[in-house]
Amino acid sequence: MKIGKAADLSGLTVKTVRHYADIKIVSPAVNSQTGYRDYSEADVAKLQFVGKARRFNFSLEECRELLSLYEDQARPSREVKKLTLAKIAHIEEKMQELASLRQQLAALAEQCSGDDRPNCPIIEELSN
Amino acid sequence: MKIGKAADLSGLTVKTVRHYADIKIVSPAVNSQTGYRDYSEADVAKLQFVGKARRFNFSLEECRELLSLYEDQARPSREVKKLTLAKIAHIEEKMQELASLRQQLAALAEQCSGDDRPNCPIIEELSN
DNA sequence: CCTAAACTCTCCCCCAATAGGAGGGTAAAG
Protein backbone atom coordinates (compact mmCIF):
# COMPACT_ATOMS: atom_id res chain seq x y z
CA MET A 1 0.00 0.00 0.00
CA LYS A 2 1.07 3.62 -0.42
CA ILE A 3 2.19 5.92 2.34
CA GLY A 4 -1.17 7.61 2.90
CA LYS A 5 -2.91 4.40 3.80
CA ALA A 6 0.01 3.22 5.95
CA ALA A 7 -0.14 6.53 7.82
CA ASP A 8 -3.90 6.22 8.36
CA LEU A 9 -3.64 2.64 9.57
CA SER A 10 -0.82 3.46 11.97
CA GLY A 11 -2.32 6.69 13.27
CA LEU A 12 0.72 8.70 12.20
CA THR A 13 1.00 11.56 9.73
CA VAL A 14 2.44 11.07 6.25
CA LYS A 15 5.22 13.46 7.22
CA THR A 16 6.11 11.34 10.21
CA VAL A 17 6.02 8.05 8.32
CA ARG A 18 8.25 9.54 5.63
CA HIS A 19 10.60 10.77 8.33
CA TYR A 20 10.79 7.28 9.84
CA ALA A 21 11.69 5.94 6.40
CA ASP A 22 14.40 8.62 5.98
CA ILE A 23 16.09 7.72 9.26
CA LYS A 24 15.55 4.00 8.67
CA ILE A 25 13.21 3.30 11.55
CA VAL A 26 10.71 1.61 9.22
CA SER A 27 12.03 1.09 5.70
CA PRO A 28 9.39 0.19 3.11
CA ALA A 29 9.99 -1.25 -0.34
CA VAL A 30 10.23 1.34 -3.08
CA ASN A 31 8.57 1.18 -6.47
CA SER A 32 11.48 1.84 -8.78
CA GLN A 33 9.19 3.05 -11.56
CA THR A 34 7.45 5.80 -9.60
CA GLY A 35 9.63 6.20 -6.53
CA TYR A 36 6.55 5.64 -4.36
CA ARG A 37 7.11 3.91 -1.03
CA ASP A 38 5.31 0.58 -0.77
CA TYR A 39 4.27 -0.51 2.72
CA SER A 40 3.51 -4.11 3.67
CA GLU A 41 1.24 -5.21 6.50
CA ALA A 42 4.37 -5.95 8.54
CA ASP A 43 5.64 -2.42 7.93
CA VAL A 44 2.34 -1.01 9.19
CA ALA A 45 2.60 -3.19 12.30
CA LYS A 46 6.05 -1.73 12.93
CA LEU A 47 4.73 1.79 12.47
CA GLN A 48 1.97 1.09 14.98
CA PHE A 49 4.55 -0.36 17.35
CA VAL A 50 6.73 2.72 17.10
CA GLY A 51 3.72 4.99 17.49
CA LYS A 52 2.78 3.27 20.70
CA ALA A 53 6.34 3.27 22.04
CA ARG A 54 6.54 7.01 21.27
CA ARG A 55 3.38 7.57 23.29
CA PHE A 56 5.18 5.77 26.12
CA ASN A 57 7.83 8.44 25.84
CA PHE A 58 10.53 6.28 24.27
CA SER A 59 12.87 8.27 22.02
CA LEU A 60 13.24 7.27 18.39
CA GLU A 61 16.63 5.74 19.21
CA GLU A 62 14.99 3.67 21.92
CA CYS A 63 12.22 2.76 19.49
CA ARG A 64 14.89 1.50 17.14
CA GLU A 65 16.21 -0.79 19.87
CA LEU A 66 12.74 -1.94 20.89
CA LEU A 67 11.92 -2.60 17.26
CA SER A 68 14.93 -4.84 16.79
CA LEU A 69 13.89 -6.75 19.91
CA TYR A 70 10.33 -6.89 18.58
CA GLU A 71 11.62 -8.43 15.38
CA ASP A 72 13.91 -10.87 17.16
CA GLN A 73 11.75 -13.86 18.06
CA ALA A 74 14.52 -15.17 20.33
CA ARG A 75 15.10 -11.95 22.32
CA PRO A 76 15.61 -12.40 26.04
CA SER A 77 12.84 -10.50 27.83
CA ARG A 78 15.60 -9.20 30.12
CA GLU A 79 16.68 -6.79 27.40
CA VAL A 80 13.25 -5.29 26.98
CA LYS A 81 12.74 -5.00 30.71
CA LYS A 82 16.09 -3.25 31.06
CA LEU A 83 15.11 -0.59 28.54
CA THR A 84 11.76 -0.16 30.24
CA LEU A 85 13.26 0.21 33.70
CA ALA A 86 15.76 2.74 32.36
CA LYS A 87 12.89 4.69 30.84
CA ILE A 88 11.01 4.59 34.14
CA ALA A 89 14.10 5.88 35.95
CA HIS A 90 14.45 8.67 33.44
CA ILE A 91 10.81 9.63 33.86
CA GLU A 92 11.20 9.66 37.63
CA GLU A 93 14.22 11.92 37.39
CA LYS A 94 12.24 14.33 35.27
CA MET A 95 9.37 14.21 37.74
CA GLN A 96 11.63 15.01 40.67
CA GLU A 97 13.04 17.95 38.80
CA LEU A 98 9.58 19.25 37.98
CA ALA A 99 8.39 18.73 41.55
CA SER A 100 11.25 20.82 42.83
CA LEU A 101 10.52 23.59 40.34
CA ARG A 102 6.85 23.56 41.17
CA GLN A 103 7.56 23.79 44.86
CA GLN A 104 9.90 26.74 44.43
CA LEU A 105 7.57 28.58 42.07
CA ALA A 106 4.58 27.93 44.30
CA ALA A 107 6.43 29.34 47.30
CA LEU A 108 7.22 32.48 45.32
CA ALA A 109 3.71 32.87 43.97
CA GLU A 110 2.29 32.58 47.44
CA GLN A 111 4.37 35.51 48.63
CA CYS A 112 3.28 37.69 45.75
CA SER A 113 0.23 39.84 46.35
CA GLY A 114 -0.70 39.73 42.66
CA ASP A 115 -2.33 43.15 42.58
CA ASP A 116 -1.65 46.58 41.09
CA ARG A 117 1.40 47.29 43.23
CA PRO A 118 4.83 46.93 41.64
CA ASN A 119 6.34 45.21 44.65
CA CYS A 120 6.96 41.63 43.57
CA PRO A 121 8.85 38.90 45.43
CA ILE A 122 9.02 36.80 42.28
CA ILE A 123 10.93 39.42 40.33
CA GLU A 124 13.09 40.04 43.37
CA GLU A 125 13.99 36.40 43.63
CA LEU A 126 14.86 36.20 39.95
CA SER A 127 17.01 39.29 40.37
CA ASN A 128 19.26 37.83 43.06
CA MET B 1 33.09 44.52 29.41
CA LYS B 2 33.47 41.90 26.68
CA ILE B 3 31.29 38.85 26.24
CA GLY B 4 33.61 36.41 28.03
CA LYS B 5 33.43 38.29 31.30
CA ALA B 6 29.70 38.87 30.97
CA ALA B 7 29.27 35.14 30.43
CA ASP B 8 31.38 34.29 33.48
CA LEU B 9 29.56 36.76 35.71
CA SER B 10 26.16 35.51 34.60
CA GLY B 11 27.04 31.82 34.74
CA LEU B 12 26.14 31.31 31.09
CA THR B 13 28.29 30.18 28.19
CA VAL B 14 29.62 32.65 25.63
CA LYS B 15 27.62 30.78 23.02
CA THR B 16 24.42 31.28 24.96
CA VAL B 17 25.04 34.95 25.67
CA ARG B 18 25.74 35.54 22.00
CA HIS B 19 22.53 33.74 21.13
CA TYR B 20 20.56 35.93 23.55
CA ALA B 21 22.01 38.96 21.78
CA ASP B 22 21.07 37.52 18.37
CA ILE B 23 17.44 37.03 19.35
CA LYS B 24 17.35 40.31 21.26
CA ILE B 25 16.80 38.95 24.74
CA VAL B 26 19.74 40.96 26.08
CA SER B 27 21.15 43.43 23.55
CA PRO B 28 24.55 44.86 24.46
CA ALA B 29 26.20 47.92 22.91
CA VAL B 30 28.51 47.12 20.03
CA ASN B 31 31.96 48.56 19.45
CA SER B 32 31.69 49.72 15.86
CA GLN B 33 35.46 49.57 15.39
CA THR B 34 35.90 45.94 16.31
CA GLY B 35 32.37 44.57 16.25
CA TYR B 36 32.90 43.33 19.83
CA ARG B 37 29.82 43.26 22.04
CA ASP B 38 30.11 45.55 25.05
CA TYR B 39 28.16 44.53 28.15
CA SER B 40 27.21 46.91 30.95
CA GLU B 41 26.56 45.95 34.55
CA ALA B 42 22.84 46.25 33.82
CA ASP B 43 23.20 43.87 30.89
CA VAL B 44 24.91 41.34 33.15
CA ALA B 45 22.09 41.69 35.69
CA LYS B 46 19.62 40.91 32.90
CA LEU B 47 21.65 37.87 31.84
CA GLN B 48 21.65 36.61 35.41
CA PHE B 49 17.93 37.23 35.60
CA VAL B 50 17.31 35.24 32.43
CA GLY B 51 19.63 32.47 33.59
CA LYS B 52 17.67 32.11 36.78
CA ALA B 53 14.31 32.23 35.03
CA ARG B 54 15.56 29.52 32.64
CA ARG B 55 16.49 27.34 35.61
CA PHE B 56 12.90 27.83 36.76
CA ASN B 57 11.88 26.32 33.44
CA PHE B 58 10.59 29.51 31.82
CA SER B 59 10.99 29.47 28.03
CA LEU B 60 12.99 32.21 26.35
CA GLU B 61 9.75 33.83 25.21
CA GLU B 62 8.52 33.85 28.79
CA CYS B 63 11.89 35.21 29.88
CA ARG B 64 11.39 38.03 27.43
CA GLU B 65 8.07 38.88 29.09
CA LEU B 66 9.49 38.58 32.59
CA LEU B 67 12.40 40.76 31.58
CA SER B 68 10.14 43.53 30.37
CA LEU B 69 8.26 43.35 33.67
CA TYR B 70 11.61 43.35 35.49
CA GLU B 71 12.56 46.52 33.68
CA ASP B 72 9.21 48.18 34.25
CA GLN B 73 9.40 49.76 37.69
CA ALA B 74 5.63 50.31 37.65
CA ARG B 75 4.62 46.77 36.71
CA PRO B 76 1.60 45.39 38.55
CA SER B 77 2.71 42.30 40.47
CA ARG B 78 -0.46 40.67 39.12
CA GLU B 79 1.20 40.25 35.75
CA VAL B 80 4.21 38.46 37.16
CA LYS B 81 2.07 36.23 39.33
CA LYS B 82 -0.07 35.33 36.35
CA LEU B 83 2.94 34.14 34.36
CA THR B 84 4.19 32.21 37.35
CA LEU B 85 0.87 30.47 37.97
CA ALA B 86 0.63 29.57 34.29
CA LYS B 87 4.11 28.07 34.49
CA ILE B 88 3.13 26.09 37.59
CA ALA B 89 0.05 24.78 35.80
CA HIS B 90 2.15 23.77 32.84
CA ILE B 91 4.61 21.96 35.09
CA GLU B 92 1.76 20.14 36.81
CA GLU B 93 0.34 19.04 33.49
CA LYS B 94 3.71 17.63 32.51
CA MET B 95 3.99 15.86 35.86
CA GLN B 96 0.58 14.24 35.48
CA GLU B 97 1.53 13.03 32.06
CA LEU B 98 4.78 11.58 33.33
CA ALA B 99 3.06 9.97 36.31
CA SER B 100 0.64 8.23 34.00
CA LEU B 101 3.45 6.98 31.78
CA ARG B 102 5.44 5.78 34.75
CA GLN B 103 2.47 3.90 36.11
CA GLN B 104 1.77 2.18 32.80
CA LEU B 105 5.40 1.29 32.22
CA ALA B 106 5.82 0.04 35.78
CA ALA B 107 2.77 -2.21 35.39
CA LEU B 108 4.26 -3.67 32.23
CA ALA B 109 7.71 -4.13 33.72
CA GLU B 110 6.25 -5.92 36.68
CA GLN B 111 4.62 -8.50 34.42
CA CYS B 112 7.84 -9.14 32.53
CA SER B 113 9.99 -11.94 33.87
CA GLY B 114 13.14 -10.23 32.63
CA ASP B 115 15.07 -13.42 31.99
CA ASP B 116 16.36 -15.40 29.00
CA ARG B 117 12.94 -16.34 27.71
CA PRO B 118 11.57 -14.48 24.69
CA ASN B 119 8.08 -14.18 26.13
CA CYS B 120 7.63 -10.49 26.92
CA PRO B 121 4.44 -8.70 27.97
CA ILE B 122 6.03 -5.35 27.24
CA ILE B 123 6.62 -6.13 23.58
CA GLU B 124 3.17 -7.69 23.40
CA GLU B 125 1.56 -4.55 24.73
CA LEU B 126 3.45 -2.36 22.30
CA SER B 127 2.36 -4.67 19.48
CA ASN B 128 -1.37 -4.28 20.09
C1' DC C 1 -10.69 9.23 -23.39
C1' DC C 2 -9.61 13.17 -21.08
C1' DT C 3 -9.34 16.14 -17.37
C1' DA C 4 -9.29 17.44 -12.64
C1' DA C 5 -8.62 16.22 -8.03
C1' DA C 6 -6.10 13.64 -4.87
C1' DC C 7 -2.00 11.66 -3.89
C1' DT C 8 3.09 11.17 -3.85
C1' DC C 9 7.83 12.52 -4.57
C1' DT C 10 12.15 15.43 -3.21
C1' DC C 11 13.96 19.50 -1.38
C1' DC C 12 14.17 23.31 1.54
C1' DC C 13 12.96 26.19 5.55
C1' DC C 14 10.96 26.40 10.31
C1' DC C 15 10.42 25.50 15.64
C1' DA C 16 13.54 25.61 20.93
C1' DA C 17 17.79 26.27 22.97
C1' DT C 18 21.78 25.54 22.65
C1' DA C 19 26.81 23.14 21.33
C1' DG C 20 30.73 22.59 18.34
C1' DG C 21 33.85 24.10 15.00
C1' DA C 22 36.05 26.62 10.86
C1' DG C 23 38.30 30.61 9.43
C1' DG C 24 39.66 35.10 10.42
C1' DG C 25 40.37 39.52 13.18
C1' DT C 26 41.80 41.72 17.90
C1' DA C 27 43.80 42.36 22.51
C1' DA C 28 46.79 41.62 26.13
C1' DA C 29 50.77 39.51 28.20
C1' DG C 30 55.56 37.98 28.00
Add this chain to the structure above:
DNA sequence: CTTTACCCTCCTATTGGGGGAGAGTTTAGG
Protein backbone atom coordinates in the same frame (compact mmCIF):
# COMPACT_ATOMS: atom_id res chain seq x y z
C1' DC D 1 57.04 41.42 18.57
C1' DT D 2 55.12 37.17 19.07
C1' DT D 3 52.21 34.06 21.20
C1' DT D 4 48.14 33.10 23.38
C1' DA D 5 43.69 34.22 24.63
C1' DC D 6 39.79 36.11 23.12
C1' DC D 7 36.33 37.76 19.84
C1' DC D 8 33.73 37.80 15.40
C1' DT D 9 30.42 35.59 11.77
C1' DC D 10 28.67 31.67 9.56
C1' DC D 11 27.61 26.77 9.18
C1' DT D 12 26.29 22.33 11.12
C1' DA D 13 23.98 19.30 14.43
C1' DT D 14 20.71 17.95 17.95
C1' DT D 15 14.94 15.94 18.60
C1' DG D 16 10.81 15.00 16.18
C1' DG D 17 8.58 16.50 13.35
C1' DG D 18 5.37 20.57 10.41
C1' DG D 19 4.62 23.52 6.23
C1' DG D 20 4.89 24.30 1.63
C1' DA D 21 6.82 24.62 -3.39
C1' DG D 22 7.17 22.40 -7.66
C1' DA D 23 6.86 18.28 -10.20
C1' DG D 24 5.27 13.61 -11.29
C1' DT D 25 1.36 9.82 -10.62
C1' DT D 26 -3.00 7.79 -9.90
C1' DT D 27 -7.75 7.63 -9.72
C1' DA D 28 -12.46 9.02 -10.34
C1' DG D 29 -15.95 11.34 -12.89
C1' DG D 30 -17.98 13.06 -17.02
